[in-house]
Amino acid sequence: MIRRKPIATGSDWSFEVLEAYEQELVRLADEYRLDTYPNQIEIITTEQMMDAYASVGMPVGYHHWSFGKQFLAVEQAYRRGQMGLAYELVINSDPCIAYLMEENTLMMQVLVMAHACYGHNSFFKGNYLFRTWTDASSIIDYLVFARKYVAECEERHGVTAVEQLLDACHALQNYGVDRYKRPSPISAEEEMRRQKEREEHLQAQVNTLWRTIPGPVASDTLAADQDEEDPLGLHGGERYPPEPQENLLYFIEKNAPLLAPWQREVVRIVRKLAQYFYPQRQTQVMNEGWASFWHYTLMNRLFDEGLVDEGFMLEFLQSHTAVVNQPPFDSAYFSGINPYALGFAIFSDIKRMCEAPTEEDREWFPDTAGGDWIEAVHFAMRNFKDESFIQQYLSPKVIRDLKLFMVVDDDQEEMLEVAAIHDDRGYRRIREALATQYALAVREPNIQVYSADIRGDRSLTLRHVQDSRRPLARSVYPVMRHLHQLWGFPVRLESTMDDDTVARRYQWPLPEEESRSH
Amino acid sequence: MTYFIDRRANAKHKSAVNRQRFLDRYRTHIKRSVEEAVNRRSITDMERGEKVSIPTRDISEPVFQHGPGGKRTIVAPGNKEFVEGDRLRRPGGGGGGGGAGEGGASNQGEGMDEFAFTLSREEFLDFVFDGLELPHLERKALVDLDEVRPVRAGVSKEGVPARINIVRSMREAYARRIAMRAPIRRALREAREALAEEEHKDPVLRNPSRIAELKAEIERLEKRLEAVPFIDTYDLRYNNLINQPQPSSKAVMFCVMDVSGSMTQGHKDIAKRFFLLLYLFLERNYEKVELVFVRHHTAAKEVDEEEFFYSRETGGTIVSSALTLVDEIIAKRYPPGQWNLYVAQASDGDNWDDDSVNCRELLMKSLMPRLQYFTYVEITPHAHQALWEEYETVAAEFPDRFAMRQIVEAGDIYPVFRDLFRRRTAT
Numbered sequence: 001m002i003r004r005k006p007i008a009t010g011s012d013w014s015f016e017v018l019e020a021y022e023q024e025l026v027r028l029a030d031e032y033r034l035d036t037y038p039n040q041i042e043i044i045t046t047e048q049m050m051d052a053y054a055s056v057g058m059p060v061g062y063h064h065w066s067f068g069k070q071f072l073a074v075e076q077a078y079r080r081g082q083m084g085l086a087y088e089l090v091i092n093s094d095p096c097i098a099y100l101m102e103e104n105t106l107m108m109q110v111l112v113m114a115h116a117c118y119g120h121n122s123f124f125k126g127n128y129l130f131r132t133w134t135d136a137s138s139i140i141d142y143l144v145f146a147r148k149y150v151a152e153c154e155e156r157h158g159v160t161a162v163e164q165l166l167d168a169c170h171a172l173q174n175y176g177v178d179r180y181k182r183p184s185p186i187s188a189e190e191e192m193r194r195q196k197e198r199e200e201h202l203q204a205q206v207n208t209l210w211r212t213i214p215g216p217v218a219s220d221t222l223a224a225d226q227d228e229e230d231p232l233g234l235h236g237g238e239r240y241p242p243e244p245q246e247n248l249l250y251f252i253e254k255n256a257p258l259l260a261p262w263q264r265e266v267v268r269i270v271r272k273l274a275q276y277f278y279p280q281r282q283t284q285v286m287n288e289g290w291a292s293f294w295h296y297t298l299m300n301r302l303f304d305e306g307l308v309d310e311g312f313m314l315e316f317l318q319s320h321t322a323v324v325n326q327p328p329f330d331s332a333y334f335s336g337i338n339p340y341a342l343g344f345a346i347f348s349d350i351k352r353m354c355e356a357p358t359e360e361d362r363e364w365f366p367d368t369a370g371g372d373w374i375e376a377v378h379f380a381m382r383n384f385k386d387e388s389f390i391q392q393y394l395s396p397k398v399i400r401d402l403k404l405f406m407v408v409d410d411d412q413e414e415m416l417e418v419a420a421i422h423d424d425r426g427y428r429r430i431r432e433a434l435a436t437q438y439a440l441a442v443r444e445p446n447i448q449v450y451s452a453d454i455r456g457d458r459s460l461t462l463r464h465v466q467d468s469r470r471p472l473a474r475s476v477y478p479v480m481r482h483l484h485q486l487w488g489f490p491v492r493l494e495s496t497m498d499d500d501t502v503a504r505r506y507q508w509p510l511p512e513e514e515s516r517s518h
Numbered sequence: 519m520t521y522f523i524d525r526r527a528n529a530k531h532k533s534a535v536n537r538q539r540f541l542d543r544y545r546t547h548i549k550r551s552v553e554e555a556v557n558r559r560s561i562t563d564m565e566r567g568e569k570v571s572i573p574t575r576d577i578s579e580p581v582f583q584h585g586p587g588g589k590r591t592i593v594a595p596g597n598k599e600f601v602e603g604d605r606l607r608r609p610g611g612g613g614g615g616g617g618a619g620e621g622g623a624s625n626q627g628e629g630m631d632e633f634a635f636t637l638s639r640e641e642f643l644d645f646v647f648d649g650l651e652l653p654h655l656e657r658k659a660l661v662d663l664d665e666v667r668p669v670r671a672g673v674s675k676e677g678v679p680a681r682i683n684i685v686r687s688m689r690e691a692y693a694r695r696i697a698m699r700a701p702i703r704r705a706l707r708e709a710r711e712a713l714a715e716e717e718h719k720d721p722v723l724r725n726p727s728r729i730a731e732l733k734a735e736i737e738r739l740e741k742r743l744e745a746v747p748f749i750d751t752y753d754l755r756y757n758n759l760i761n762q763p764q765p766s767s768k769a770v771m772f773c774v775m776d777v778s779g780s781m782t783q784g785h786k787d788i789a790k791r792f793f794l795l796l797y798l799f800l801e802r803n804y805e806k807v808e809l810v811f812v813r814h815h816t817a818a819k820e821v822d823e824e825e826f827f828y829s830r831e832t833g834g835t836i837v838s839s840a841l842t843l844v845d846e847i848i849a850k851r852y853p854p855g856q857w858n859l860y861v862a863q864a865s866d867g868d869n870w871d872d873d874s875v876n877c878r879e880l881l882m883k884s885l886m887p888r889l890q891y892f893t894y895v896e897i898t899p900h901a902h903q904a905l906w907e908e909y910e911t912v913a914a915e916f917p918d919r920f921a922m923r924q925i926v927e928a929g930d931i932y933p934v935f936r937d938l939f940r941r942r943t944a945t
Contacts, residue, residue, distance in 0.1 A: 038520065038521075039520040039521070042523045042524075043523070043525060044528075047531075048532070051533045055536075063539060064536065066540075068535075068540030072537065079636070163539070167579070326596075328598075337593070337595060402595045403596050403597040403598070405600055406593050407591070407593075409592060409608075410588075411586075414608075415605040416606040418601070418602060418603065421602055422597065425602065433591045433593050437591070444583075447582055464582075467588075468591075470588030475580040475583050479580045
């Protein structure tokens, strides 16, 4: 039995005590090779936490009613006691900003520091998606730039005009990302310096694209397909864009015929911010799992070294258990798979299979089993996103522990079918299915810009490729309306099946209006 | 590297702008809720915020989403008895299919089709009184002078310890110390110089008695220097407060209600709300609003609020009795030079036939010249009687200050109220 010399006891905290624990956490984190940005830990009140929540954690943001709505929702839920405020919020920036609420107990503050300042922070710095897609050192500056720019636009063009533009952009913000191209990192200085230049350049580009007299049509295409309605082949040129574009907002920013330069700039701001949040949407399980794994490890080390007392540890375990609890599907508390639970289980399992590999592990994970666990978890953290992480590391043991099973819901069948359970035949299929469930392409409909009719009625056509015959929800109409506001001319959407046949067409303005005008 | 920052003192309400934007955007929805609330609520809880619900579909932020249908694969935890190949009935509603993992669980609670939030009391009342203006809101001349407010007015030499102005006091003390010590210091310096000169002389030439004298002098001066007090009573300065009469506006509102047998509880409820709205409205415009409740059947009586609203009477109706009583009370307690006078009367329109003429006389001659405003609501679905007709002539005489409306059911109150106090555009 080691002699306990806790740094502090009881549930009250002070800055000195927090700093002392911080010192210990740094030491342990170093030992575990956790590489982090500097930490900026801010102590805030409940009210401020609700503010932070409402703006998706961004410390500064432009004004928009939807953030106000978010705030009201948080406030209402909090007042009714439906929701404890999350006791931490951490921002992917350099330095990494973490918020601690003043009414947290001492244990909670230490837990949050371990979780956010060492868990999330090292994830932000290490994971390849964050490294590729976000520039932690410039995000705050960029947010300040965005806020100023939007405020200026509001002054110059009126709050309503800006609000409607933002509404339209927000509706499309999940489609404001190049998924496969590496983006240029955002930088506020650069943005401001180049903004003027860009406005002019952009407008020139748009003008060229939409000039009223089209350039000569290549003669070979003219000869190739003769069309009775269009014998001269005036409409027969190359489709524009030649390849489908997945980044709708980018396409609009560069090609929408009627947008004013400041409107293009606002589209760009929304797009850039969407890009900043893009990695977070894809690494929820990993990120939370990683942070939970480390707060668990670090807190246990503090206890082993006698730096905290038993009361502290009991309180911690209770809280930790609640966080990583996974209610079964038939429980009243079930609301999908808990990313904390799944991520924590997988990271813990990687450690387990390094330290005490079984036959099964050696067969399933020959490269990992029996290795250095610190190296193994770091490798996993750095090189994957949720989809590939689950595909790679979800082991039979975790499937058994969580008793995962797979159900196929096909609207052409009368009954649901249990397709796989946690047995030898099911492991791989469950792993596959769960990984797919986290693929962004499956979670969000795959919609791309298919063509812009630059020679004809200037209409824009999008294509939706149905995933397993799943149609679009009714929200497609309001989104099309927003898209129409940005584009300025009719917009169409074709929902296609796997075999490229069009299953359903949508358009805005709605056809009856159109037929009336004819 | 880590640093801690204490942000607790920083501004709260960072979301205030966004909150306001939201409220502005859904003005029409919120107004509808507020109007319903005004009609529904009982009097005692008008003074609080209101929960407002807006259908979620009206405020949704649409994005492209998967709709129901097609083929979905769901992985869920907690399998107990299923084995591969089991077939299950679709859980109720079809297409829901366990609901696992789809699009992330809503953090606003599941399955809510109403977006609910709470307006603060201020916001609520702002919506209630949106666009309304109190008629003839003239500030009466400086009201009785006992209504005064203490105002800072420089510093004075007298005051109570609680109001000591420390900076000024210490400055005074410092100046005094310099002034009082300067001559002593000068004498001391001269004495020391003399002593040094004396001691510097050749021992033969020294004058021992002179040295002793100088030493005694130095000692005496040093004592005097020390005796100069650090702070003295006449250094003290106090923040001076004087009482300044405040131009304030006070209003008194007379609630006059018929409680004769013909007024049912339903009528009274409607009247209640009408009075309440007027009261809330006055309260926001005047610093001080007093209420006087006058109820009447064949005789009028001044009562307290409880009795006014909740006790029952039977009998006939003589309206003029109430108006006479109001007139007396004004004469006795509320000189029109100091008070803004408002009368709100609610009745079902019944009156003794002969009495209506008296009412008109009373109003025209005595009351109207002194009142800011007189409102009359008649709560009846039936045809008007003599009282209404007589009042119409009054209204014609004082079109700016006399308003009358008919109310049939509770829902009419708010529009009537708005109508009565509509912001008057300059004509």
